Amino acid sequence: MRAVAPVGRAVRRPWLRWLLARLGSAALVAWVVATVVFFALRAAGGDPTEAILGGPGSQAGPEAVAAARAQYGLDQPLVVQYLVQLWRVATFDLGDSYARRVPVSDLLAEQLPGTMLLAVLALALAWLLALAVATLAVRATGPVGRACAAALRGAEVVAAVLPHFWLGAVLIVVFSSTLGWFPATSSGTDPVGLVLPTVTLAVPVAGFLGQVMRDSLEEAAAAPFATSARARGASPVGVLWRHTLRHGVLPAVSLSGWAFGSLLSGAVVVETLFGRPGLGRLLLDATMQRDVPVVVGAVVVVALAYVVVMLLVDVAERLLDPRLRGAAEVPALVGGAVRAAGAGEPAVLG
């Protein structure tokens, strides 16, 4: 409770500074991402003009090639093309897709909601799974219980390293081809179709979050404040809900930002596998065709979404951990986790 002690005004200014720093770093992220993506795509070989003229290997005539180059500014030097692209990002006008000839913002608006829905559902499911597994593992007693806990620990490790394409393929074979419970393909908000892609995305993240949660729950359960709570006669469930859980989930909250990023990148695989429309597939197709405005636009939007999520994670950490509220600097992921281990119980620190 140290940080809350100073007067209110002193607390406000670090918040503002923190927010401005965050906005500045978001702009920096957008610039770096746009630059790296632009030059990486151009260095990968292939001519973006072909995206305009029916795709790679186009045999369009000289007039058609000249017209396309002029229309999209591809006859300009690369540096000029880069600056134009950068200016577009800066002014939130992402330009037109070479291949689809529609504004990139329309394409993103069309595909972003589906991917976000999938990512949010998967994150929620991953949390539920991780929480269930971690609490079960921590509460296990006796030889059988310990064996179960060990098995769960193993399962977490395996889950965390499962590749999406493999897991998704297995789920399709089992639950679609063999059992026929769920369709092999998914689209829009159809709840039945969303099940397999959500599970595919959630399981590896759940494995990772579960490991972190269990570690910190075990640590908190062994802490003096938990012992004293038990000594006061609190039930195991009561100790878990009122005391240790808050500590246990803090590192997982910090990791959720990272998890969200991994879900967005996993969406490329999962959307392709389940034939589901979304940002991941848009990005994949656009990369294949060297559709520069779409790739830059999509990656910048994803990067900014990631920045926003990290910002929310910071806020959530501060809400859960009062000691962070006065801190001017943004907590690093690991630092946050370590500090969180004994939040609210100064006796544990050190």
Next chain:
Amino acid sequence: MPHALRPTRARTGAALAAVAALALAACTGSGGDADDAATPRDGGTLVYATGDAEPTCLDPHVGGNYPQALISTQYLEPLVGRDADGTILPWLATAWSVSDDLLTWDFTLADDVTFTDGTPFDAAAVKANIEHLQDPDTGSSTGYLAVQKVESVEVVDATHARFHLTEPDSALLESLSQQWTAMESPAGIERGMDDNCAAPVGTGPFVVDEWVPQQQVTLVRNDDYVPLDPQAEHDGPAHLDEIVWRFIPDAATRYAALRSGEVQVVDNPQPDAIAQADAGGDITHVDAPRPGSSNRIELNSAQPPFDDVRVREAFVRAADPDPGIETLFAGTATRSYSPLSSVEPTAYGDEDLFTTDVDRAEQLLDEAGWTTTDDEGYRTKDGQRLTVRFPVSTNQSVAAEQSLFEQIQANAKAVGFEVVLTPSDLSAWYAALGANAYEAVSAPYTKVGPDVLRILYHSDGTIPAPSGYFANHAQVKDPALDDLLDRASATADDAERADLYEQAQQIVLEGYYILPLYDQQNHFLTRGVTGMRTLDTVSTPTFLDARLGS
């Protein structure tokens, strides 16, 4: 206790699963899947799952690739058709005649045909379509090449169009049978490229209704369809109410969706799925190799080491692709010995040129001066290693083909070739070819008729298009071959034409410019549907005669 909770959770899981299964049954039941096994019936919605890339424009005039040909077969029709013997059939054009110099072609058009927007199909519409293909703003590639020799179209009267050519073109009718030059409503074209890409207007059995990008295109029946398709098996509009054309990139997912009844037709199935279908059961296999070239490895004859015919033959004799083709494709691909697809009646092959003979390969390499070996076991000559750079397009070469190339790599190594396989996406792959950074490549080419030989092996084909692309990857520059191909383009006599193309194929084969492998694989699996047939032009399926039920 966790273990104590387990039975309860298992029961809950089973209950949840049951609920989910019920929900699924409720969702799919309304679609009418329940009577899958019923006899063929009219109406209903057929779901087609394609693994080909989603077109960026539904108008095949723009660009012009195979995915566009596939879907546009349902809503656009060509001037002429073709049967399995290669005979040109009437379609939107009912008759035609050509002047002796092959420069003037007169077409008589079907009367009383309207596009689905009400615009009449007439000679003015034909003229507008050819001009659309030739307009640089259309950005046409395939269709543009097909009508490259057309100077102008003259509207004689409403039902007569006259094509004026700049030079003789014996392949004109074959070119016009392709989906990439199919007829569209001029009023539709005038809406501008955005609208026309989203929903081109044709005369076909279906009409584009809605396009949800990355997901599906919905096609509804054209109730006023005038049955002109020369190979139609019934008179009148399509039986189906609707086709939902879904984009599902993963082959295993498509197959799972076919087996679970989510879709009735899939394209690009994996070899094991084809083999399973062939073994019996309720899934039907349709094999429709694409016209034009066979799938073959082209050897770049413009630079060392393959500028020496002995080295090319050595590679071909050592490659030994047969065991790989048999196992990797699960018996679904037949070995080819021709530059042309087996669907081309003029295809000529010579098996003897391609028998595996490792001793001969070694002897040829010795004769060609590749007599020393380096410490990694590769042959060298004047300090240069016998290296074959082989860029592989992961978009075009399926997994089985990529594995086949790895086997060829190993077989060629045994006689001292270092084959460097570089998997890359389509853009980077074309860039490597454009930069001449290859000694071997597999680049199939789809076109109706043997004129594809001119595109692939005439010395003109080594001159890059403005995009950098050139089709003659073997870089064959042989005046005798050029002469044969030029004469074949200029003759109106079918027998003479076939003879010239046979001689041309002999030169290509005997020069060891290519290692033919198999046809361009084009398989379809269907379940719970009858009456799907593929056109003998570009081998795309049409659903005019199709019905749900089996």
